[in-house]
Amino acid sequence: MSISEVNSNCTRWLMSVQNLVEAKRLCKNILRLNRATFHKMTACRIFTVDASLVQAFNNLEVEYIFIILQIALKHSD
Known part of the structure; x- marks a missing residue:
């Protein structure tokens, strides 16, 4: 029900x-x-704002840092 x-x-x-x-x-x-x-928080009812969103942003940030480091180390050689 x-x-x-x-x-x-x-x-x-x-x-x-x-x-x-x-x-x-x-x-x-x-x-x-x-x-x-309790209702989940939403951002303009487009997506939910919870711990998985923060984790996804952190993963994205770490990926970009690794890419930038690889490019920087490649140019320094």
Whole structure:
């Protein structure tokens, strides 16, 4: 069951159940938890910003440093 289905079911159930305080509290807590879940950071919704992005940039930087060093050492000989 997806989060949107759970939200819609809880909302419908809250409308139908009026007397059960514990059931209403449970549904409200579920809805609150689903609103507060962690969402991955995105850059303009184009790509996600996480640890793998930093690692990819570091790999790229190291590759370019090796290429520049190879060119510099080749010209110094």
